[in-house]
């Protein structure tokens with residue numbers, strides 16, 4: 001069963017042209033893929049539909065084969081907890097330590113304090129952030145901050161992780177490092193969907209690539225069919 005499925009999805013913003021037009025694709029459990037395209041192609045809109053930050057004008061977005069159109073009220077918050085989100089500017093709480101930032105999704109789920117401490121330490125360790133646990137986000141480098149953002153997005157083991165231009169503020173070396181980190185996540189069973197306009201970086205990763213052009217899905221490239229830029 002796919003984790004995520006877009007079935008002929010179109011999105012029109014009020015007064016605008018189609019931000020997405022008849023887009024269909026499916027994401028399998030543990031799969032990593034990219035969505036790429038120029039600025040304005042519809043990448044952010046696609047991710048917003050997955051988080052229920054926007055609703056389709058036509059067609060259906062299905063999460064584990066459940067039509068998100070039927071998710072309302074308290075179901076919206078429940079759905080959002082099943083999808084981890086990494087932001088370009090990582091949106092960390094400036095006055096909370098790294099450990100507290102990463103712990104937040106577990107606190108919101110009401111998990112016991114001792115268990116939270118254990119899981120946070122273990123994940124920070126895996127991401128090479130153990131020594132920074134007590135630091136404030138402002139004391140970290142850009143790459144470290146983005147790793148903390150990723151840690152917070154995956155600590156609760158979401159079925160799907162989505163990221164909108166997660167390397168937008170990083171230099172090429174750090175960008176590659178962050179992408180490698182995403183690529184390691186499917187081994188944990190999490191599907192990963194990353195929006196990026198950086199085609200060279202995307203191609204280097206050798207993963208499936210969805211290509212958007214003016215809201216249309218014009219290509220869905222398998223890793224073995226990627227041609228070097």
Ligand code: ADP
Nearest residue numbers: 013016038039040041042043044045048164165
């Ligand atoms: P990106 O290219 O990373 O999506 P944008 O600068 O296009 O960033 O968009 C930033 C924010 O502004 C987004 O939340 C987007 O939904 C919103 N936005 C983009 N275009 C418009 C528009 N024409 N009218 C209103 N809001 C817009």
Ligand code: ADP
Nearest residue numbers: 013016019037038039040041042043044045046
């Ligand atoms: P991308 O992330 O690829 O830059 P977006 O999904 O942000 O693309 O935008 C797709 C199209 O939808 C663009 O033409 C953009 O201006 C428009 N758009 C995005 N958000 C809004 C919004 N809130 N209101 C009106 N138009 C929007």
